[in-house]
Amino acid sequence: MLKLEVALGERAYPILIGESLLSDGKTLPASISAQDILLVSNTTVAPLYADRVRDALQDRRVVDVRLPDGEQHKTLDNVSRVLDVLVANRFGRDSLVIALGGGVVGDLAGFSAACYQRGVAFAQLPTTLLSQVDSSVGGKTGVNHPGGKNLIGAFHQPRVVISDTATLRTLPARELRAGLAEVIKYALVFDVAFLGWLEQHLDDLLALDAAALAHAIYRSCELKAQVVLRDEHEQGERALLNFGHTFGHAIETATGYTEWLHGEAVAAGMLIAADMSSRLGLLPASDVQRVRLLLQRAGLAIDPPRMTASRAMQLMGVDKKVRAGRIRLVLLEALGRARFTADYPDDALAATLTEYFD
Amino acid sequence: MLKLEVALGERAYPILIGESLLSDGKTLPASISAQDILLVSNTTVAPLYADRVRDALQDRRVVDVRLPDGEQHKTLDNVSRVLDVLVANRFGRDSLVIALGGGVVGDLAGFSAACYQRGVAFAQLPTTLLSQVDSSVGGKTGVNHPGGKNLIGAFHQPRVVISDTATLRTLPARELRAGLAEVIKYALVFDVAFLGWLEQHLDDLLALDAAALAHAIYRSCELKAQVVLRDEHEQGERALLNFGHTFGHAIETATGYTEWLHGEAVAAGMLIAADMSSRLGLLPASDVQRVRLLLQRAGLAIDPPRMTASRAMQLMGVDKKVRAGRIRLVLLEALGRARFTADYPDDALAATLTEYFD
Incomplete structure (x- = not known):
């Protein structure tokens, strides 16, 4: 234990x-x-x-x-x-x-x-x-x-x-995979070494190996706890835990919260956020590829529903992470390091949304 | 201000x-x-x-x-x-x-x-x-x-x-008087000097003198705040604020929370609690008389509804201030000083209840 x-x-x-x-x-x-x-x-x-x-x-x-x-x-x-x-x-x-x-x-x-x-x-x-x-x-x-x-x-x-x-x-296999999306999120946002461990042990996790599951759960909780302890009532840093969630929220809302599991929407959202980070020069394209590959192996590389960029932006806009009218996003500065920012060119957001949703 | x-x-x-x-x-x-x-x-x-x-x-x-x-x-x-x-x-x-x-x-x-x-x-x-x-x-x-x-x-x-x-x-005069019951409670439980002030200024308060009201409200809040600060989540000392409330609760429950205002029931309950304190030798009978007189002047010396002591005890028993089956009571050790205790002879409680309710 x-x-x-x-x-x-x-x-x-x-x-x-x-x-x-x-x-x-x-x-x-x-x-x-x-x-x-x-x-x-x-x-x-x-x-x-x-x-x-x-x-x-x-x-x-x-x-x-x-x-x-x-x-x-x-x-x-x-x-x-x-x-x-x-x-x-x-x-x-x-x-x-x-x-x-x-x-x-x-x-x-x-x-x-x-x-x-x-x-x-x-x-x-x-x-x-x-x-x-x-x-x-x-x-x-x-x-x-x-x-x-x-x-x-x-x-x-x-x-x-x-x-x-x-x-x-x-647990249905689909829900297990959706849960893995959140595990992968912790690695992408906070811990590149954990990301490496996940790449090594993904098959064990999918096969429900008890020791692998326990470690993945332990490390995820530990990473989340570190953030929560520093920001119990969600004033700042805790927002990083929403990586992938703003884009994911658009997917969940567009599909009425019925077709997509939360983790599936977050997985798609993380790939979109990683891609946008790359467009902004924060993240090498090879790292985006690494994210995509891991999500694919976990059965989580799912195409978002079709919609216009402006519709997606509108759906993202009702999200709680909005301050003063401008959508703040969690972006990756590197694998294992994230930032919460409203400081990005609008056309980069529009281009990303067009790429994935259109 | x-x-x-x-x-x-x-x-x-x-x-x-x-x-x-x-x-x-x-x-x-x-x-x-x-x-x-x-x-x-x-x-x-x-x-x-x-x-x-x-x-x-x-x-x-x-x-x-x-x-x-x-x-x-x-x-x-x-x-x-x-x-x-x-x-x-x-x-x-x-x-x-x-x-x-x-x-x-x-x-x-x-x-x-x-x-x-x-x-x-x-x-x-x-x-x-x-x-x-x-x-x-x-x-x-x-x-x-x-x-x-x-x-x-x-x-x-x-x-x-x-x-x-x-x-x-x-505010209806009756509600003003019921509010005064709580003001008097703070004085009885925490501050004999404030009790003296209330005795001096009761007529000003009933005449809605702004300065007198402001002082009474200020001092009541101050006394309550001192207790709350020491016991924010109601583990111990804060129970003293329930002086008069356990007996009052029996009155409110017996009358279905309709005839008696909360403050009126608390006033009657304070007098009963003071009387019981006197029976236990904690408080001189002259102090009980002083409490009764002040409540009378405030229009709050109201006879409780008739019921048997055992019925009153039963109605008190559903109160939240019960621990391990025995009713804990707030009693006065002196005017301006209270204790929360389950350490009293049962017959003193029964005699008090018989006196007031029977």
Whole structure:
């Protein structure tokens, strides 16, 4: 088992990563001290793993909530439903909410925990690669609004994150690859040595080798934690984590958040951002090629949907990363180093968008 | 104008107290820098004061939300309504939510601000004495759940609080007196000299003398701030602020939160708590008499509703101040000094409850 301590002062917590941590009968009871536990999951994940969690915590009171599966259910109405269950069971301030599932469950359960009695403890048991490398660190919780994603939420740190790599065996291959997009993102933005490691071990990761998965998750969380610690409430540097996301956002919005997985859109967005970095002379074309090759091997080199550059720009414009009317972008200065900037010629952006979307 | 700085580190903010601060044309624009402002109010307060706020901020974009008046509207549904308006108007992270009204509006608008985009700024313009002395300090925001009051919420500090004592001229006299109950509470729990001042100036306060009101509000906020600063997230000492509230809670619950104003119930509860302190030999009977006399003069010596001691105890038991099955109480060790304790003989509690409720 690998253990990463996220050193957030009095809100510090450990991320535990390893094979079969949910079923080993000791990691869960040793990590969670609460007696009253609300287990929030969804109708896909609960039948696979809820019993393991219940068995491991058989000496506690565990109440179950199963939400329907899918991003469209990440709503304030479902938060209300979770809160109803907490109230109906008279859970006190010393209770704990477990999120068992992917990012939707984690975001919604975490926000419910943040709101209940002005904040009760919560624990994340992420069962997708994306949530293991992304939602585990940063304390962002929340739900969508018909007017935009994640518009309602809170910063609320978990008490513990337990990433059981065995749960990835039941994850659809497409979702595993989408999760790898975020892993690759950390390497591209922060750590060229990790990029080299990923190039070497990509086949192991796709084959679900436990040791390779654990290392990839550990290093991703570590890189994200370093940024979050320096910028907990997202004032500056944390924006670098949005590499590929602004372009990806245009793809997701254009396709109504249904056809493309988030990671797939981010992968396409990263390639576009790398290409634009190259057009600006920041990055050699050979490095763009290296990015493209790795994404291809991961099954992530997917052509964006066709649209005009101006339409893409418009879709990017509704993104939260807009300041004073001008789109700020995360660009690569080198493999493993990024910058967040509004300082680029408009025609370079237009040319890039035309190249990829038109 | 009096100015109290609540020194919460990077979340420090000023409380400005004085006559006609909403209409002087300078306090509001000088205190609020945001361009996009959501003004949350209710159908009672908005017709009286919303135009003053709009006029003072005429160079900003001010969008109005008016909620129905009353505690029963402090719901998650109305938070959702406020969030809808923020989204519909595309308010960004640099926008600000103003709460114009009493505690209900402040709690609901503050919680909406806490949740929108994981936290935007908010400003309190309290228009009741209770909210000027209570909700201005502490950062508690939230709404009720059918299963209990304030079960859903967040800690979210305002950027500024502006207490215009002129707004108290439109406040029903009964609500003014209920607000005075909380003022008297601060004196009883923390400051016997302030108690003496209140005894001297009670008539000025009831006559809405601006200078007397400003001092009473200032000192109440100062006393509360000192406690909150030492105990921001309500782990210990802050419990002293609940003096009178556990007994008062029994009254409010028994009467369905409709007949008694919160401050009235707290006033009755303070007298019961003082009496019990006296039974335990902590407080001389003459001090209980002094408390009773002051509450009488303020029009707050109201007989609790009739019920058995065991019923009262049961109603107190659902209160949040219960630990491990035993009711902890705030008792007076002297006028101006309190303790939070579960260490008292049960028969003293039973005798006190029988005296007042039976």
